[in-house]
Amino acid sequence: MKLSLRLITLMILGVASWFVVVSCATLDAQQMGGKLPPDLVTDYVYRIxxxxxxxxxxxxxxxxxxxxxxxxxxxxxxxxxxxxxxxxFRMTSELASENSAFSYGAISPWSLNENNLPNTEFEQKAMENILTTGLPYKDYQVKDGKKYYSALYPDKAVSAACIDCHNQHPSHKQRYPDKVFKVGDVMGGILINLPLDP
Ligand code: HEC
Incomplete structure (x- = not known):
C-alpha cells in the first residue's frame, strides 16, 4: 500500500513536470516567433x-x-x-518611409548630397566606428522624441565605377578636394532606423 502511494505520487510529479517543460518550450517558441531581436531585423532589411x-x-x-x-x-x-x-536607392527609400517612422538611406561624411551627411549623435558615432573597423555598428537612439534601434552598415567601393563617379563629381571636387576614394574604401554607410514604438 505504502509502495503504490509512493508510485502514484511519483507518477503525478512526472506528468506535472512534463507539462511544465512542454508549456515552457511552447512559450519560448511563441516568443521567438512573435518578437525577433532588432539586430536580426536590421540585418534582414539590409540584405534586401x-x-x-x-x-x-x-x-x-x-x-x-x-x-x-x-x-x-x-x-x-x-x-x-x-x-x-x-x-x-533614394527614391525607393523615400517611398518606403512615407507616413512612417521607419527609414533607411545612405550617408557619408563626404556626401555628394548635403542631406546625406551624418546628423544625429548616433550617426556620427556609428560613422566613426565603421570607418575605423569596417564593421556594422548598431545601437538604440532617441530621435525627435522617438525611440529607435538603428544600424549603420559600411558601404564599400566595390568597383572602379563607385570611385570614378564620386571622385569626379563636381560637388565632391568642390567640397572635398583632398578626399580621393580608392577601391575597397568605406565610402559611407547604409543607415536603417527601426522605430520601437511605431
Ligand atoms: C554614376 C555616378 C555614381 C556611381 C557609379 C555611384 N554613385 Fe554613389 N552617389 C552618386 C550620387 C549622385 C549620389 C547622391 C544621391 C542623392 O541625391 O541622394 C550618391 C550617393 C552615395 C552615397 C550617400 C552619400 C552621398 O554621397 O550623398 C554613398 C555612401 C554612395 N553613393 C556610395 C557609392 C558606392 C559604394 C558606389 C559603388 C557601388 C557608388 N556610390 C556608385 C553617384 C554615384
Whole structure:
C-alpha cells in the first residue's frame, strides 16, 4: 500500500513536470516567433536593400548600357535615361518611409548630397566606428522624441565605377578636394532606423 502511494505520487510529479517543460518550450517558441531581436531585423532589411541595389546595377543599368539601349544619368528625366543607382536607392527609400517612422538611406561624411551627411549623435558615432573597423555598428537612439534601434552598415567601393563617379563629381571636387576614394574604401554607410514604438 505504502509502495503504490509512493508510485502514484511519483507518477503525478512526472506528468506535472512534463507539462511544465512542454508549456515552457511552447512559450519560448511563441516568443521567438512573435518578437525577433532588432539586430536580426536590421540585418534582414539590409540584405534586401543590398540585393536590390546589386540587381539594379548589374541587370538593368550595366546590361542596358552594354547593349547600347539606354544609359543612366543624374538628369534622367530630361535625358530620357535611367536613374542612377544612387537616385533609384533614394527614391525607393523615400517611398518606403512615407507616413512612417521607419527609414533607411545612405550617408557619408563626404556626401555628394548635403542631406546625406551624418546628423544625429548616433550617426556620427556609428560613422566613426565603421570607418575605423569596417564593421556594422548598431545601437538604440532617441530621435525627435522617438525611440529607435538603428544600424549603420559600411558601404564599400566595390568597383572602379563607385570611385570614378564620386571622385569626379563636381560637388565632391568642390567640397572635398583632398578626399580621393580608392577601391575597397568605406565610402559611407547604409543607415536603417527601426522605430520601437511605431
Ligand atoms: C554614376 C555616378 C555614381 C556611381 C557609379 C555611384 N554613385 Fe554613389 N552617389 C552618386 C550620387 C549622385 C549620389 C547622391 C544621391 C542623392 O541625391 O541622394 C550618391 C550617393 C552615395 C552615397 C550617400 C552619400 C552621398 O554621397 O550623398 C554613398 C555612401 C554612395 N553613393 C556610395 C557609392 C558606392 C559604394 C558606389 C559603388 C557601388 C557608388 N556610390 C556608385 C553617384 C554615384
Amino acid at each position: 536593400i543590398k540585393s536590390e541595389r546589386t540587381i539594379y546595377g548589374k541587370y538593368v543599368v550595366q546590361r542596358l548600357k552594354d547593349e547600347n539601349i539606354v544609359r543612366a544619368s543624374e538628369h534622367w528625366q530630361q535625358d530620357k535615361a535611367l536613374p542612377l543607382p544612387a537616385q533609384m
